[in-house]
Amino acid sequence: MSVIATEELTKRFPRVTALDRLTVEVPTGVTGLVGANGAGKSTLIKILLGLAPATEGRAQVLGMDVRTDGPAIRERVGYMPEHDCLPADVSATEFVMHMARMSGLPSTAARERTADTLRHVGLYEERYRPIGGYSTGMKQRVKLAQALVHDPQLVLLDEPTNGLDPVGRDEMLDLIRRVHTDFGISVLVTSHLLGELERTCDHVVVVDGGKLLRAQATREFTRTTGVFTVEVDALADGSDGTDETHRALAELGLPVERDGRLLHVTVDDERGYDLIRDAVDGLGVGLVRLQQRRHRIAEVFTKENAGV
Structure with missing residues (x-):
């Protein structure tokens, strides 16, 4: 009604x-x-x-x-x-x-x-x-x-x-x-x-x-998307864990974009979560965040202005 x-x-x-x-x-x-x-x-x-x-x-x-x-x-x-x-x-x-x-x-x-x-x-x-x-x-x-x-x-x-x-x-x-x-x-x-x-x-x-x-x-x-946000700690030797994680995910064939300490990883199916988790675990870095991205209302205005 x-x-x-x-x-x-x-x-x-x-x-x-x-x-x-x-x-x-x-x-x-x-x-x-x-x-x-x-x-x-x-x-x-x-x-x-x-x-x-x-x-x-x-x-x-x-x-x-x-x-x-x-x-x-x-x-x-x-x-x-x-x-x-x-x-x-x-x-x-x-x-x-x-x-x-x-x-x-x-x-x-x-x-x-x-x-x-x-x-x-x-x-x-x-x-x-x-x-x-x-x-x-x-x-x-x-x-x-x-x-x-x-x-x-x-x-x-x-x-x-x-x-x-x-x-x-x-x-x-x-x-x-x-x-x-x-x-x-x-x-x-x-x-x-x-x-x-x-x-x-x-x-x-x-x-x-x-x-x-x-x-x-x-x-x-606000439905979920196929993009995961990943944030990791530094490696045990003090080197940048984000760089290592970026390389590891890219080697798996996953599209990865870096935004400072955050990595945005696009996956096509339900295996994406497991692939990311296993790759991070194999590097021995601490996983700070693994979060599936959601659409936001603000994107309606962005798409309209872009002519989408």
Whole structure:
């Protein structure tokens, strides 16, 4: 089942085309929308929420038409904006409860949902402090909480890790993953950081210049290749073990490319792992790493730019 579907969706501004005949389906689960800044990600979210009209084409969210069903879509969809939009002089509880009431929840239900949601995002102990005193990471959690408080079927998260340090990013990505696994809410998350989406998402949609490059399950993007990365220690006499290993593998007829201390070895069948391991063992060098390489989402942009 698709939670989002677009057909020939186009958005033109006077001097730029933000979306160019975008046709894509987003399934249930956690989907990453990846592209460089200016690729059209935020524009797409605004159209999906019924907040901006498309120039051409069609789009549906949860089976509803964005042209005519904007209010109904916003009742069932949570939205976490990219930019800081929080009032500094109110507490997280006051703000999230206000957003719950704006979504149509009665006062008692809004209070209960606010407490539960702030607990889920890790702000329960800090819920009565003014938001102006929060760190960037805490503010991002407030924005996530207000997107979840009305128990939506789908949440749209626009660059949720912006401004966070590595620890904060990891914690936010874990929260995003749990939104689906714990509550069954589908997620569309935008990011220009490809590694985040590889770790977090079930599916990935790649856009560039408003055009669709590819939409696939993440496992298809990151499937294994026939290339092994090999790293070895020095030999017992102190000589370079990488040189010796390079020669030994080449003598076996294996294509080998050197990258500093790393060797990238291409193999054609399942025997490749054993050939590499036995060759290294025969030299008496210590094997630091023998790892099968995986494709990465970034390669989609590389191939597109190369005309592949």
